[in-house]
Amino acid sequence: MNWIFLILEIFGYIFIGIGSFFLLLASIGLLRMPDVYNRMQTATKATTLGALSVLFGIGLLDLNWMPKSLVIALFILLTAPVGASALARASYKAGIALWKGSVVDKYKEEKEEE
Amino acid sequence: MVSLETASKGSRFAYAFIIYLIIWCIFIYSPGIDLRHFIQEFSVGIVFSLIAAGLSYEHLSMRGLKNLSPRRIWWAIKYVPVFIWAMIKANIDVAYRVLHPARPIKPGIVRIRTSLKNPVGKLALANSITLTPGTMTMQIVKDRYYIHWIYVRSEDEEEAGKDIKGNFEKYLKEVFD
Numbered sequence: 001m002n003w004i005f006l007i008l009e010i011f012g013y014i015f016i017g018i019g020s021f022f023l024l025l026a027s028i029g030l031l032r033m034p035d036v037y038n039r040m041q042t043a044t045k046a047t048t049l050g051a052l053s054v055l056f057g058i059g060l061l062d063l064n065w066m067p068k069s070l071v072i073a074l075f076i077l078l079t080a081p082v083g084a085s086a087l088a089r090a091s092y093k094a095g096i097a098l099w100k101g102s103v104v105d106k107y108k109e110e111k112e113e114e
Numbered sequence: 115m116v117s118l119e120t121a122s123k124g125s126r127f128a129y130a131f132i133i134y135l136i137i138w139c140i141f142i143y144s145p146g147i148d149l150r151h152f153i154q155e156f157s158v159g160i161v162f163s164l165i166a167a168g169l170s171y172e173h174l175s176m177r178g179l180k181n182l183s184p185r186r187i188w189w190a191i192k193y194v195p196v197f198i199w200a201m202i203k204a205n206i207d208v209a210y211r212v213l214h215p216a217r218p219i220k221p222g223i224v225r226i227r228t229s230l231k232n233p234v235g236k237l238a239l240a241n242s243i244t245l246t247p248g249t250m251t252m253q254i255v256k257d258r259y260y261i262h263w264i265y266v267r268s269e270d271e272e273e274a275g276k277d278i279k280g281n282f283e284k285y286l287k288e289v290f291d
Contacts, residue, residue: 022205037221037250037262042211042212045201045204049205068141070162081241081245083249088262089146098221099221109154
């Protein structure tokens, strides 16, 4: 029976590794992207999957933690995108311009309609 | 505008109570817990779930127990793998754009429309869009979504909508509408 736990442990560390890699990508993205909206994009997506992957890996390392880490993952999944949207909209309303390479801005029309 | 029918207070309260109790049970679970301890924990859970449900049931749901119909739960379960796969694709996409030396981006804000009516359904679609390749919801006004797209492939509402929503809308319609 021991080898099952060994395999689970290996997979757990693999998931934690993948998660850390995506978290690293998120921070590189923060540095490389040109404006606040593109930064939010990379930061939200990569950190959410990174955190999920790390939590799942922890669940595999010790199966007793699995239900708890899945619930935590669910809450992250529900709240992270809402936070990102709120921040992006707030930056837009505060008048932060899109990057000069941006091709279209339909949101401007909406503001004029109001 | 669609009329937002609300279920009876009792049904909404019961729904909140059940959800809170399930979450409580997951949190207190530990392997090898004996029956006596479990019953103790469970009774405390009932008390706290009642208090929490009493404070918040008005904000948690509008349809109450109807949310728990087997058909909705079945579609919600079917939605999970679709969503996870989209998330993995999104992250490979992010990795490509971040690590590519030329930084291949062409950002812009586009508008798409949805046929979803339920506010929670709209929120779920907005969240899904944010976590899937290259797109981030900025604002929802009635049925119009304003979406920041990291690589704009189409400025047309219809085409962009198809590209961005993929088949999420079909699943969410079954779950929420």
